[in-house]
Amino acid sequence: MWTKILLVDFHPFAIVFYRCLFGLIMLLPIIFMKGLQKQLIPTKSLIFTAALGAAIPWTLMTYSQQYLDTTISGIINALSPILTIILSVLLFKKQANFSEWISVGIGFSGMMMIFLFQQHFEASNQIVGTVILLCAAACYSLTSLLTDKYHQAVSPYILAVWTLTIAVVICGLLAFIVQPDHIVHVLSPVHLLIFVIFGMLSSGIGYVLFYYLVHEGGPVFAVFVTFLMPCVTFLLGAVILDEVITWNMGAGLVLVLTSIMFLTKGKQKRSWKHVKKHYQKSI
Template sequence: MSLIQLIALLLLSTLWGSTFLWTKILLEEFNPIAIVFFRCLFGLFFLLPILMKKRLLPCMKLSPSLIVISFLGATVPWTLMTMSLNYLETTLTGIINALTPIFGMVLSILILKTRAKYLDWLSLFIGFFGVFLIFLIKGVALKPSEIVGTLIFVISTICYSLTGILSTKYQKHTSPYIMAYTTLLTATAVCGILTFFIHPSSFHYVIDLKYFSIFVIFGMLSSGYGYVIFYYLVAQGGPVYALLTTFIMPIVTLLLGYFLLDEKVTADMLVGLLFIFTGIGLMNYQKRKEKLKRVTT
């Protein structure tokens, strides 16, 4: 891992780790679909000048795989993630989100035909056991709405994983800027039309200084610049490496939820997160081991 890749990994983890905080605040006035629309729209405002300067717009070639990847990259997962935060605290979603690279490993086996080793299966078991442990300890305290929210959020994490896998298989040589732009453009178009009919009053709320400022940070940096970094990491180290952002994101989410939203960080959350981190660490160790073996042979 080069220094530039490490910095990119840390920066993306911080940007995306804060998205749960911004989403929770925006849900006070905005419909989930409207949040995704404005988030992506502001992201486009950030990316468009860059694409024009680099003269990448004429290089954009739409293909079925690019459209599917774009749809799964933001439209579906961001809408589902935003909906789930109506039922869950940000601290819990941050922990569940840490399963993303483990889902990525499973999809790599199924789609990329990656051969799973012993440590891969062990990391998978440990990671899922961590989440199971959290909900086992919560037990009776778990509300039906939290179960619904968890299921919705898990689907969104699978979409994230699938995006990384498909972009590696079909769009590995496509510019990260084009990948990010088409992802945000697709979500802006789909969610924009839905917002116009479902929540037209959101166009009035967005001009409020508080919400406008959040969308600047949330959209331009987390969504616009964030996806450029994500696709850069996918191109440099593969989907599982890029998804290691979720190794750091829960820490950012827990800290922000605890200090800014007054949410509880319980012992079972920390223990479960430790199991998830252990699983991801074993998976990363296996990958480094295989990469070193290829270099030396």
């Protein structure tokens, strides 16, 4: 929703630059307050993982919003857990259990239901937007998998800071090239308020929580929250942006949410004491 509003005055590169910049403004004081500044020295693998975490997917996601409704975007993002399972098998040779494969089938069935009855879908730019957004979702999946495999010992705060820093550098340079006057637009009170919410909360605190979930529950568990996005986008898209919700979109959403049961089946739940102990240790 914020992206669609900002696209009126900002290039996608500028949107990603400012949301990451405001996220850094939120996190850097916390890093120094917790004495984590000595851990800020990155490795090559950490830089690569950080680039996949924000700079690439957020730019792709912002471009996709020029072609897709908010409701459709939220549902496509919900494919992240399914893509994570597939990529873990293909790239990391991990064995997926029966319940995970069932969830893949149900999830893709939901996506087919959503798009099957879309009027003029084939003749519109929605196909382009869908492909772009699927690439962004794949980046999220790879980020969670690489973090779980190579960066378990790195604090979620450090991971979040580097994810936002890489995006600020890359998208900041590109933003000044393609839209030199973006600074004028960001000074608007409305835009400034949006970037405070979008950047500090959604991007800054949001990524700390994301990496924390990777540490505690694994890559699939971390991207599991994307299943909640269609519920929110349905409401926001209909109430605020006057977008139409069709019956097949609702049916597809039910199928996607049903796959949650199979994703969580057999997963070992960790006690709150364990979570609290690990969290205190990591910070």
